[in-house]
Amino acid sequence: xxxxxxxxxxxxxxxxxxxxxxxxxxxxxxxxxxxxxxxxxxxxxxxxxxxxxxxxxxxxxxxxxxxxxxxxxxxxxxxxxxxxxxxxxxxxxxxxxxxxxxxxxxxxxxxxxxxxxxxxxxxxxxxxxxxxxxxxxxxxxxxxxxxxxxxxxxxxxxxxxxxxxxxxxxxxxxxxxxxxxxxxxxxxxxxxxxxxxxxxxxxxxxxxxxxxxxxxxxxxx
Numbered sequence: 225x226x227x228x229x230x231x232x233x234x235x236x237x238x239x240x241x242x243x244x245x246x247x248x249x250x251x252x253x254x255x256x257x258x259x260x261x262x263x264x265x266x267x268x269x270x271x272x273x274x275x276x277x278x279x280x281x282x283x284x285x286x287x288x289x290x291x292x293x294x295x296x297x298x299x300x301x302x303x304x305x306x307x308x309x310x311x312x313x314x315x316x317x318x319x320x321x322x323x324x325x326x327x328x329x330x331x332x333x334x335x336x337x338x339x340x341x342x343x344x345x346x347x348x349x350x351x352x353x354x355x356x357x358x359x360x361x362x363x364x365x366x367x368x369x370x371x372x373x374x375x376x377x378x379x380x381x382x383x384x385x386x387x388x389x390x391x392x393x394x395x396x397x398x399x400x401x402x403x404x405x406x407x408x409x410x411x412x413x414x415x416x417x418x419x420x421x422x423x424x425x426x427x428x429x430x431x432x433x434x435x436x437x438x439x440x441x442x443x444x445x
């Protein structure tokens with residue numbers, strides 16, 4: 225069976241939303257049979273469990289620009305407090321409820337004042353934040369992760385990525401993505417994306433003269 229994300233990614237005219245829905249669906253399927261103990265596994269997001277990261281994804285797909293701004297004002301422009309507040313709203317009382325809430329937002333096109341590509345990036349990056357500690361592997365369509373890498377290489381919105389790779393040349397060894405100039409960092413596209421967004425553990429899959437520098441720039445996410 226063809227991966228829905230592959231079908232959605234064909235052609236550069238394809239928008240981000242079909243890809244976002246496909247990645248949300250894939251993540252929901254991966255989480256369907258988890259035990260309560262697995263839901264409490266620490267994610268790659270410092271201080272957050274797998275369950276809390278899922279709730280964070282649900283929150284992001286439930287906030288339009290007006291509600292997002294209202295929350296920012298309510299939290300007196302403390303963006304971390306706003307994130308924590310919205311996460312708590314979507315956590316539910318049990319892991320089953322957390323997952324059901326996430327399933328309900330799979331088709332959602334609601335978003336904060338961010339580009340749709342940022343939402344795709346959040347879905348893939350946080351999907352890896354969840355999957356990696358659980359030992360779950362997803363073979364992402366290369367067209368999809370390439371588009372996410374292309375987005376992050378030019379953006380510091382929400383998460384510093386462009387600044388983190390400044391002065392480095394990134395080269396994917398499984399797809400067409402390349403960017404920058406300087407000491408080379410090479411490896412799988414998804415590992416480059418995760419390192420760009422600060423996940424040091426993915427630097428283990430990278431090599432080249434610039435890999436150590438990129439690792440040193442990774443920190444709390």
